[in-house]
Amino acid sequence: MSETVDAPVILSNEPGSFAWGVLTERHPALIQRVRDAFPYGPEQRRALDALLKESTEGAIEPLRQDAPDHDQWNAWGRDYLGRSWLDVPFLWSESYFYRKLLEAVGYFEAGPWQGIDPFRPFKQAELRTEEAEAELAALDLLALKPVDDQAQALLHGSLWGNRADLGFRMVSGNNGESSSDTPLVADDSEVLWSLLPAGRPNTVCLVADNAGRELVPDLLLIDHLLGHQHAERVVLHVKPYPYYVSDATTSDVIECLRHLKQADGVAGVVGTRLWAAVGRGRLTVRAHAFSCAPLPYAEMPDDLRQEFADATLTIMKGDLNYRRLVGDHLWPATASFAKRTEYFPGPVAALRTLKSDVIVGLDKRTEELLVAAHDQRWRTSGTHALIQVR
Numbered sequence: 001m002s003e004t005v006d007a008p009v010i011l012s013n014e015p016g017s018f019a020w021g022v023l024t025e026r027h028p029a030l031i032q033r034v035r036d037a038f039p040y041g042p043e044q045r046r047a048l049d050a051l052l053k054e055s056t057e058g059a060i061e062p063l064r065q066d067a068p069d070h071d072q073w074n075a076w077g078r079d080y081l082g083r084s085w086l087d088v089p090f091l092w093s094e095s096y097f098y099r100k101l102l103e104a105v106g107y108f109e110a111g112p113w114q115g116i117d118p119f120r121p122f123k124q125a126e127l128r129t130e131e132a133e134a135e136l137a138a139l140d141l142l143a144l145k146p147v148d149d150q151a152q153a154l155l156h157g158s159l160w161g162n163r164a165d166l167g168f169r170m171v172s173g174n175n176g177e178s179s180s181d182t183p184l185v186a187d188d189s190e191v192l193w194s195l196l197p198a199g200r201p202n203t204v205c206l207v208a209d210n211a212g213r214e215l216v217p218d219l220l221l222i223d224h225l226l227g228h229q230h231a232e233r234v235v236l237h238v239k240p241y242p243y244y245v246s247d248a249t250t251s252d253v254i255e256c257l258r259h260l261k262q263a264d265g266v267a268g269v270v271g272t273r274l275w276a277a278v279g280r281g282r283l284t285v286r287a288h289a290f291s292c293a294p295l296p297y298a299e300m301p302d303d304l305r306q307e308f309a310d311a312t313l314t315i316m317k318g319d320l321n322y323r324r325l326v327g328d329h330l331w332p333a334t335a336s337f338a339k340r341t342e343y344f345p346g347p348v349a350a351l352r353t354l355k356s357d358v359i360v361g362l363d364k365r366t367e368e369l370l371v372a373a374h375d376q377r378w379r380t381s382g383t384h385a386l387i388q389v390r
């Protein structure tokens with residue numbers, strides 16, 4: 001099979017497949033959770049029920065005529081509206097589901113529910129778990145270690161933080177604990193550090209994934225990059241609106257910074273430093289509309305392309321960003337990461353735990369060992385992780 005031409009686009013219509021499970025099990029469970037988490041009135045409850053019915057039994061319907069992005073989604077969905085949710089590309093249907101969930105709860109509509117993040121209670125609870133507290137307390141000990149060890153630990157903290165994804169944990173039963181003793185299936189961390197020599201005017205774009213227990217370690221890594229002159233400036237890309245359950249928005253960044261700032265010990269010092277870095281423009285938060293587009297990064301608009309082109313390194317966090325980076329296709333696992341990302345306008349690194357079928361850049365031996373030990377579950381179970389750089 002020619003890796004660049006023929007790898008099939010992932011759909012959700014194969015019973016038992018990962019994508020099928022997301023649409024038929026994960027999404028209904030999420031609707032129920034959101035319904036239970038807020039005292040929604042009859043209008044929102046009816047709309048949530050309608051979304052459940054539509055997404056499990058019906059055909060894909062357009063957004064409300066008065067939705068601000070109605071025309072945009074109609075254009076993106078030209079080939080998909082009216083079809084079964086299971087029969088269209090998984091990346092598109094999953095992204096559209098989150099957009100429709102916001103419509104159901106009145107997120108964009110003038111009125112009392114406007115701007116209320118339906119996932120906020122779950123994100124908030126995340127920050128206050130015992131494990132999250134322990135992770136912050138561990139910074140006091142880490143600060144005593146050699147700087148290189150700190151750097152590697154913070155990189156791994158950010159990487160494994162990606163396992164703390166609420167959508168994933170709702171169904172897998174995974175408790176979000178780190179598997180950081182599992183060897184990475186690909187590890188280009190040396191290349192990553194070599195791209196960020198200290199003392200140069202480097203700009204790093206970090207394209208965030210989840211809030212809470214992923215965003216906190218991302219911020220800790222950013223503080224290290226700034227503090228040890230690996231970056232003069234960091235641009236933190238977040239979602240312009242709630243998405244994929246726990247994806248970070250600007251509000252989540254503020255919440256995490258406040259949380260850090262109020263913590264004891266080193267965590268509190270880091271929080272104060274990051275707060276000041278935002279004030280000085282060394283850390284910028286960016287919420288580009290394309291971050292919530294149902295499209296691969298290969299189709300990014302020119303302004304975003306220019307931003308990534310200008311960066312010394314772009315770090316893509318998480319599974320969804322990985323799917324968008326390499327394309328949501330069933331590539332052979334040994335397909336080249338460099339080739340899949342050659343369109344990207346600058347150096348790019350992926351930090352991701354494996355939570356969907358997409359994977360490239362493995363060597364044959366690694367793939368064989370993974371298949372022998374775990375059948376195909378290693379691709380989606382979140383027990384494995386990678387750092388890939390081009």
Ligand SMILES: O=P(O)(O)OC[C@@]1(O)O[C@H](CO)[C@@H](O)[C@@H]1O
Nearest residue numbers: 022165167168318319320355356
């Ligand atoms: O991007 P993230 O948070 O790492 O992962 C998102 C995720 O949990 O959601 C999708 C299924 O709902 C999959 O792409 C992936 O497993």
